[in-house]
Amino acid sequence: MGTATLSEEKIMLALPGDAVRQIQWRFADRFDLQMLVQSARSVARGTVARLVAAGERNTHEWTPGKSEMMEAFDRAGVTAAFMEPEEGGFIAGPKNLALALAAFELAWVDGGAATASLAGFLALAPIHERGTAEQILRYKSLSAPPQPGEDRKPWRGAFVLTEPIPYVGVDTGMLSGKMRVAEWKEGEEPWLQIDKRGRFITNIAFANFVTAAVISDDERIKGSCVVILEETDEGIFDHGTPTKKLVHQLSSTGDPIFNLKVPASRIVGGYTVKDGVIVPNWNHGEIIEAVFRRTRVPVGVMTAAKLLSAIEPVIRYQRGRFRGAEGAKPGTVRYEQGIQQREDALHRLVDVWATGEAATSLGLATARLFDTLDPIEKRKTAILKESGIQGGRAEMKALKESEQRAIELLSLAPDSPRRQELEADPLVQFVLMDAEANVLCPATKLWNTGHGTNLLREAVSLMGGYGITEDCPGFLANKWMDAQLEATYEGPEAVQRRQLTVTMTSEVFLAEFRAWTAEMRQIASSHPGTGACTLASAMQMWQWTLNYLQTATDPAGGKLYHGQRQGVTFPMADALCWLVASRAQILDVLELEARGGDDPVAAEGLEGTVQFLSDLCHTQAAAAAGEVSRICAELVFGYKPHPVWNGSGDGLADGEEQNNCFLAGELEELEETVPGISTMAVDVLGEDGGHPPKAGPCAGCAGASDFLRLQNKLTTCLSGSRLAKDRAAETVAKVMIPEALDYPA
């Protein structure tokens, strides 16, 4: 290795343990969450790992073994993590971080196990978010595991949104599932006839109830809604045939059919009757929005866990690769370090690790944000309701003023007397957090699962041929495949990108983003080793490019930044994800550095741990900067037409580009007075005036100097990033790992 520059005290001693992670991910003071983590871990590395090792993934059907896993979730409190204490749970208050941490632990071993756990929460989520008090109490209590002394089986639920093609469901806003009035006697509650087919529905094999999205097929019902269907309702509740998934086989997936008669009180959130028409209080779109913006986060965290879970098995494989060979005697470099004597193996693993850290930081930061946002959102709704404002559009209109106040707050000096007033305004708080959540949620889902899958492929490749076998420790090949489904669950990548293209241009978010850029510069001044400066430069470039694209047009006069122009908007969404992930990673390391000393366990070797994690930040920030630079450059220059030769036969190009051209003879003469000028000439015409054999003269940079200045700055900001990677690689080669994985694999 070229730069083995770390002193012993700066080498991370062992893989980051619970004490370190609890501080980084901000649950060091939450014992309920720490216990949930331990509990979920014991199920994942016990019951689940044994099932996977025993080949339970080899069947699509729901088996007794898979049922055992659900019971293990119940016994270990994983199922109850979604419930309030009065409903049979043990965690009070918002549970976004709790669910994300449980998903992280379960996905460490198997994605299907994590999905099976989350799917139950997903079924309850519409009721939790928008249900009536009676609905919440009934279904969450029934779904809670039995308490000591109780003899009952908990209900299982499934969320039925997706339908057979062409309606599909998650984004189209169109539904083929229908509801009609079946019976409506004077003075009594109406009964509904529900007709719905589902596709790719998780937990369906054993669901006792489902929450299904349907649309009215009757003039006496307005719009759409989510309705609760129970297994014992009158009619058909067909669980359907299992889907032949190649992945996540520990979760049940199938295509159910429902034709049921249910009371109208099953409409999630209730309804009102206006002029003889049943009007659901919440349409299905509003419910889905409330649900998915939260439940998408744990899905992103699942892929992040897979990345971090790959580190230990890969290190062990790399180190032991040559042991047992004749030429590898104990004490030799070949024996002790194995493949880790090669820089490439280390650097690639550093990339996987850095991505895993960034993805986890982003996912858990988003989960925490929702925990903070939840009560504020409720308060916002209450405040607006007091003013007689209710419903999506009316609320948006009413919040316009708060948005301006939020932007003003972001622009105030730290000591401004007005700051206190604005900070205390719950509507301002809501607007700020909502704008952030609207970006971070799709970013987590998109980047963690999409880019994460790519890096899981890299992790598999680091195991050589072993990686793609069933014998590979850590089930890496399964995890790679599983991650691909995670990229699709709850809205595939295109849906996330589309949401980002709208939310990332919100005035409030962009004001926040500017503040984040300044924050990174500030951090860079005290912690240059984190890559914060590189990141700030990349953020600046992204924002400049967005501004540019919003007003620029293509040669035909078409707007570049436009909803339909996904070749522009989607790459910008991708670029933003890299930035927010890297930022979250840096903030987590700073938290560890600031608070790690207070915990005797984390404090041991803290300097080395912080150094390593900072080096991973730097590596990741450089990767993010590279992506942003590439994407922005393509978009800024890619829609300018390339200059062409003018076709007149004189060898000159059209327009100003001909100014770039020299005649070969002319250049030779100039070389005598200006030595070296020929190396600077871009386009040289032959003696006959013929142009070089290419499409046209090289493009100039007129009008793009601002961008090039930013790009130039960004390029130089990469200084030190490869040194950081070298240091990280050195630690990867030395860090202590356990003797064996703590789960059968």
Next chain:
Amino acid sequence: MANLLHIVVCAGVVPDPLQTLEPVTGPAGPGLKNEMVLPAVLDPWAACALYEAANLAAKNPGSKLWLVSLGSKAKLQQVMMTIAQKAAFELVPIDGPIGGFPDAHSTAAVLAETIAALPGLDRSKLLLFGGWESATRGAGVTLQLVGERLGITDQFQGVDQIDLREDGSFEVLERVEGGKHQLSVCAGTPAVLGWATGNLAEPRNNPQVGMTNMRTIMPALAKAKAAKLEANGLRYLSVSLPKQQRTTRVEKNLSPDEIAAELVEWIGAE
């Protein structure tokens, strides 16, 4: 009729046995490399004792269960996030060194002193539980010494089972040579039981039990007394991995009985 028992379990915190345990000599004497940052667990034999104790206490309503632990309270707090979910108990932490090779006599003195001072403890009803062995440098005498200091002379080691009788006496199964058990009958408490593995499976985690325990565990950890153990002058003379022996022979014509007989003979020769 149920017996009212006061059960005290002594259990230390040890590095997770899956970790790489590399002997090093530090300023405080012999220790393990990076022991503070390695994941820790409750000493496995003592953990079995705790689960047996919890089971016994649950079967005998009104009984009380204390877990007395001497070790780094920071590590203990991490371990409690798991152990506190498995059984209801009252934690009595004593903040001590994480690693090294503390002297069994000074350790026993601190433990005995702490147990003797437990508020509400009726020593006539005391069952002192602990591990027969330890996953970390166990001297194999600490529990006996604690019992001696508390004046308990009925002591059993390698215990796999205890059956309480209605009159307060109890039967104990202790491991003896040759994979057999010795059955003893004890007239009653107090007694010391050093547990082998027992017969119970490890209880599953239950966060609700854990949350209840944590209401008393966190204040107890905050108030944990520091114990300074005397240096004993130990040092490493040599360290070696346990001997591994692998003898492979291909036999195609032996019957299962012949193979079994040969295996028994081979094991017996070890």
